[in-house]
Amino acid sequence: MESISFPEGFVWGAATAAFQVEGASKEDGRSPSIWDTFCALPGAVAGGDNGDVAVDHYHRVEQDVAMMADLGLGAYRFSTAWPRIRPDGGEPNQAGLDFYSRLVDTLLERGIDPWVTLYHWDLPQALEDAGGWANRDTAHRFADYAATVVEALGDRVSNWTTLNEPWCSAFLGYAGGIHAPGRQEPAAAVAAVHHLLLGHGLATAAIRSAKPEAKVGITLNMYPIIPADPSSEADLDAVRRLDGLQNRIFLDPLFKGEYPADIVADLAPYGFADHIKPEDLAIISAPLDQLGVNYYTEHFVSSEPAAPSEPKPGRRATGSPWVGAEHVSFPVRDDATRTDMEWEVRPRGIYQLLTRLHEEYPRLPIYITENGAAYRDAVSDDGSVNDPERLAYIDSHLRAAHDAITEGVDLRGYFAWSLMDNFEWAEGYAKRFGIVHVDYGTQVRTPKMSAMWYSEVARGNALPAPSATAAP
Numbered sequence: 001m002e003s004i005s006f007p008e009g010f011v012w013g014a015a016t017a018a019f020q021v022e023g024a025s026k027e028d029g030r031s032p033s034i035w036d037t038f039c040a041l042p043g044a045v046a047g048g049d050n051g052d053v054a055v056d057h058y059h060r061v062e063q064d065v066a067m068m069a070d071l072g073l074g075a076y077r078f079s080t081a082w083p084r085i086r087p088d089g090g091e092p093n094q095a096g097l098d099f100y101s102r103l104v105d106t107l108l109e110r111g112i113d114p115w116v117t118l119y120h121w122d123l124p125q126a127l128e129d130a131g132g133w134a135n136r137d138t139a140h141r142f143a144d145y146a147a148t149v150v151e152a153l154g155d156r157v158s159n160w161t162t163l164n165e166p167w168c169s170a171f172l173g174y175a176g177g178i179h180a181p182g183r184q185e186p187a188a189a190v191a192a193v194h195h196l197l198l199g200h201g202l203a204t205a206a207i208r209s210a211k212p213e214a215k216v217g218i219t220l221n222m223y224p225i226i227p228a229d230p231s232s233e234a235d236l237d238a239v240r241r242l243d244g245l246q247n248r249i250f251l252d253p254l255f256k257g258e259y260p261a262d263i264v265a266d267l268a269p270y271g272f273a274d275h276i277k278p279e280d281l282a283i284i285s286a287p288l289d290q291l292g293v294n295y296y297t298e299h300f301v302s303s304e305p306a307a308p309s310e311p312k313p314g315r316r317a318t319g320s321p322w323v324g325a326e327h328v329s330f331p332v333r334d335d336a337t338r339t340d341m342e343w344e345v346r347p348r349g350i351y352q353l354l355t356r357l358h359e360e361y362p363r364l365p366i367y368i369t370e371n372g373a374a375y376r377d378a379v380s381d382d383g384s385v386n387d388p389e390r391l392a393y394i395d396s397h398l399r400a401a402h403d404a405i406t407e408g409v410d411l412r413g414y415f416a417w418s419l420m421d422n423f424e425w426a427e428g429y430a431k432r433f434g435i436v437h438v439d440y441g442t443q444v445r446t447p448k449m450s451a452m453w454y455s456e457v458a459r460g461n462a463l464p465a466p467s468a469t470a471a472p
């Protein structure tokens with residue numbers, strides 16, 4: 001293999017999310033979010049970890065942005081915290097807006113393009129107390145909040161993402177109880193799907209009216225779904241259901257203006273259609289400028305029920321996020337390595353996903369807004385962090401993404417998840433996704449070998465030949 005160049009202007013960035021990195025959870029008028037509440041629930045988060053300090057990004061913006069500049073990053077994808085900006089969902093809090101304004105200015109001074117995600121899972125607890133995403137009113141509150149942020153930052157920020165991974169918010173939060181708010185109510189989860197999408201549509205309209213030249217998108221977490229036995233009708237039906245619940249239930253309303261009929265039928269017992277008003281689909285399907293894709297692995301599914309599993313020691317019992325497909329299981333294949341999250345490393349999946357999106361949906365510009373891997377990094381005596389697996393993971397996924405570009409997919413950028421180790425939701429601080437290592441005791445940041453390598457890729461707009469890397 002030789003060195004591989006990306007199209008001119010390709011965006012090279014790294015991503016974080018407010019709750020995962022900021023800390024300062026009680027400062028400058030921030031109110032509790034559903035994640036603060038969830039972290040306090042016994043057994044909800046590994047190690048009883050919470051976001052009170054996280055990696056203290058709130059107090060270390062100067063230093064963190066300088067580090068991004070040293071790494072040669074062209075863009076930084078971060079999220080704004082709704083509970084800092086409209087703490088109880090109501091009136092704006094200037095101190096919260098000032099923090100992001102300072103972050104944006106610091107980035108621009110260093111030539112780094114700010115990419116703002118408006119919602120990366122930290123709903124103000126006050127809005128959850130009023131029903132959360134199962135309540136239609138939350139969609140309107142989200143649009144108000146979006147308008148506030150765009151009025152404050154829109155003069156300097158061009159690229160806007162409404163929601164990060166609404167699948168997680170709806171199904172992990174309201175059906176599986178795996179994420180905040182920890183509810184296990186399938187009917188609430190399907191209501192949340194629609195209200196998140198409605199919130200996206202209303203926020204898109206709010207952004208466009210405040211800043212007509214803004215680039216607006218949404219980020220979805222998508223997976224190719226692979227049948228365990230392609231000759232089994234039951235397995236193929238499991239694939240249909242999972243593809244419907246994971247991918248099509250979001251893609252179709254956004255880009256085709258209608259929900260997939262088969263999934264609407266599957267979800268009838270949970271009252272899905274009751275939430276959909278006739279005018280909603282036009283709001284949800286308003287044209288977008290770009291689609292954000294978060295890719296980590298594939299789903300390999302079987303219709304055989306999984307063996308009943310006990311919660312991990314010390315953790316509370318969770319349920320299935322797969323509403324109406326609770327019976328499916330995810331057999332383990334032995335032809336791939338796995339990350340520290342136990343996820344199979346499947347670089348071809350990113351190619352399959354990108355080419356599918358290109359064929360089945362309007363040919364929107366696509367950005368990989370997250371891709372990366374957790375590994376147990378070894379810190380050497382001299383403090384350096386050698387992470388060949390993460391480097392190889394990113395390298396192989398970029399090669400597969402490049403193959404998709406060669407076939408005509410309009411992929412315009414890539415954001416590594418994550419800039420630095422951080423609060424990995426229900427897994428707490430134990431799982432490290434950073435290309436930069438964080439010592440949680442001292443908050444010292446150390447770029448890992450993968451960061452050094454990624455920096456070369458970003459600067460050269462090309463992947464070096466494998467022999468030039470230390471990848472195994």
Ligand code: GBH
Nearest residue numbers: 017164165168172178221294370417424433
């Ligand atoms: C992304 O989610 C998030 O946007 C990001 O904040 C996160 O840090 C990153 O991935 C790494 O996880 O499904 O029962 O195994 C990716 C999708 C789905 C990954 C939920 C973690 C854990 C629960 N996420 N999953 S489960």
